[in-house]
Amino acid sequence: MDVDLTLTVDGAERTVAVDTRTTLLDALRERLGVTNPKKGCDHGQCGSCTVILDGRRHLTCLTLAVAHEGAEVVTAGGLRGADGALHPVQQAFLDHDGFQCGYCTPGQVCSAVGVLDEVRAGHRSHVTEDLEADPELTDDEIRERMSGNLCRCGAYPGILAAVRQAGGAA
Amino acid sequence: MRDFAYHRADDAAGAVALVAADPDARFLGGGTNLVDHLKLGITSPGTLVDVSRLPLDQVEELPDGGLRVGTNVRNSDLAAHPAVRRDFPGVARALLAGASGQIRHQATTGGNLLQRTRCVYFQDVTTPCNKRDPGSGCSALEGYGRYNAVLGLSEACVTTHPSDLAVALAAADATVVVLGPEGERRIPLVDLHRLPGHHPERDTVLEHGDLITAVQLPASAVARNATYRKARDRASYAFALVSVAAGLELDGEVVRDVRIAWGGVAHKPWRALLAEEALRGAVLTEDAVREAASAELAAATVTAQTAYKVDMVRNLTALALTRLAEGTGR
Numbered sequence: 176m177d178v179d180l181t182l183t184v185d186g187a188e189r190t191v192a193v194d195t196r197t198t199l200l201d202a203l204r205e206r207l208g209v210t211n212p213k214k215g216c217d218h219g220q221c222g223s224c225t226v227i228l229d230g231r232r233h234l235t236c237l238t239l240a241v242a243h244e245g246a247e248v249v250t251a252g253g254l255r256g257a258d259g260a261l262h263p264v265q266q267a268f269l270d271h272d273g274f275q276c277g278y279c280t281p282g283q284v285c286s287a288v289g290v291l292d293e294v295r296a297g298h299r300s301h302v303t304e305d306l307e308a309d310p311e312l313t314d315d316e317i318r319e320r321m322s323g324n325l326c327r328c329g330a331y332p333g334i335l336a337a338v339r340q341a342g343g344a345a
Numbered sequence: 346m347r348d349f350a351y352h353r354a355d356d357a358a359g360a361v362a363l364v365a366a367d368p369d370a371r372f373l374g375g376g377t378n379l380v381d382h383l384k385l386g387i388t389s390p391g392t393l394v395d396v397s398r399l400p401l402d403q404v405e406e407l408p409d410g411g412l413r414v415g416t417n418v419r420n421s422d423l424a425a426h427p428a429v430r431r432d433f434p435g436v437a438r439a440l441l442a443g444a445s446g447q448i449r450h451q452a453t454t455g456g457n458l459l460q461r462t463r464c465v466y467f468q469d470v471t472t473p474c475n476k477r478d479p480g481s482g483c484s485a486l487e488g489y490g491r492y493n494a495v496l497g498l499s500e501a502c503v504t505t506h507p508s509d510l511a512v513a514l515a516a517a518d519a520t521v522v523v524l525g526p527e528g529e530r531r532i533p534l535v536d537l538h539r540l541p542g543h544h545p546e547r548d549t550v551l552e553h554g555d556l557i558t559a560v561q562l563p564a565s566a567v568a569r570n571a572t573y574r575k576a577r578d579r580a581s582y583a584f585a586l587v588s589v590a591a592g593l594e595l596d597g598e599v600v601r602d603v604r605i606a607w608g609g610v611a612h613k614p615w616r617a618l619l620a621e622e623a624l625r626g627a628v629l630t631e632d633a634v635r636e637a638a639s640a641e642l643a644a645a646t647v648t649a650q651t652a653y654k655v656d657m658v659r660n661l662t663a664l665a666l667t668r669l670a671e672g673t674g675r
Binding site for chain 2: 194196217218219225231233237238239241286289297300301306307320323
């Protein structure tokens with residue numbers, strides 16, 4: 176059953192008819208040609224499809240496109256500033272070789288942007304020792320908060336360093 | 346995947362009426378589990394009624410110090426709420442121990458409780474499974490059984506409930522507010538989920554068309570001095586092998602009140618009432634906790650693959666309660 180769907184994707188309003196069964200990931204990739212979010216496991220286990228959805232990091236494979244009428248999607252490709260400069264997280268991934276093949280990178284970058292926002296907003300994590308104290312961006316905190324993004328090349332040391340730098344905790 | 350109609354609900358009563366009137370309809374919340382099940386062919390509804398935008402997304406602080414949590418409060422927001430961190434740290438810890446940052450933004454309070462087992466055979470439609478296909482048999486009985494239950498299991502089903510949040514809510518004496526076709530009713534969280542018996546296809550006591558609208562948490566000393574500990578195969582982003590939600594109120598060294606609930610051991614969050622009873626009025630020592638846990642675990646049924654869970658849950662319970670007694674365990 177087809178339904179009309181309007182999304183803002185990386186700043187541009189896009190309207191497309193989608194079958195109700197279409198995931199947000201497939202709507203972006205197959206219907207709108209936005210291939211930045213990647214299909215890894217397609218079951219919410221790898222994080223490679225992560226985007227910023229209505230301001231928060233979000234998987235696109237475990238959600239139906241039709242449930243997101245009117246949503247704002249920012250992919251890793253939409254993170255550049257108005258002047259074309261790379262987002263500090265993107266620059267940090269380059270500076271620290273936070274990837275090898277690059278397939279998981281758009282999801283890692285979006286997730287890292289979300290992690291830094293969440294730490295600024297005071298969200299605690301599983302490894303935060305004191306729930307009453309504001310969290311700090313320690314390496315353990317970064318590892319825990321980025322655990323939803325897998326990298327089969329094993330570029331984790333570079334990813335960790337990149338998030339540390341982008342978070343100003345270098 | 347079977348084609349389905351999609352309705353975005355405007356109000357809770359309308360959503361309940363739509364689903365109740367159509368045996369082929371299902372509620373759609375955050376979707377982290379249901380959308381996966383659609384892909385895997387575990388369920389094939391004809392209609393999805395999307396309740397995820399209903400304005401049931403507030404955490405309300407009640408005059409008596411308790412909380413009323415709307416069903417659409419996302420797991421990340423509930424964990425971050427100051428009143429939850431302060432007065433229900435076990436609940437906050439359980440939420441933060443579950444899933445990933447992305448999934449916690451998507452998953453709802455009610456949906457978390459209604460997620461289904463991650464038993465590999467339930468999720469593999471090519472294998473027999475009484476929960477997915479009643480009467481087909483249980484592949485886990487003689488198959489991969491590392492995650493199987495040790496308490497309250499039946500010949501029909503040996504799986505465990507996967508939620509971390511539900512275990513913490515069981516220890517926090519939470520109540521689930523349910524809207525059904527006949528109106529609203531309240532169900533203690535410990536009575537929401539079922540043991541498998543002969544009908545493992547039924548996870549909960551809810552009827553078709555029943556919608557969880559809120560979870561209520563009563564304030565108490567055992568809820569304030571509480572924690573959640575989870576043992577798993579990797580440090581993060583994995584389901585529990587076993588888990589413990591514990592709350593403790595001491596009078597000197599003597600246990601005035603205590604709450605113990607276990608995850609990863611049964612088809613439902615397992616409130617360890619025998620262990621609690623053994624500890625009330627006793628001096629809290631590690632040995633006393635181990636003895637109390639052993640009393641609860643006397644009923645355990647284990648296999649070579651699950652025997653480790655008995656020791657693991659006893660150890661974890663001892664760790665949780667002795668740290669709470671020291672004032673360092675929240």
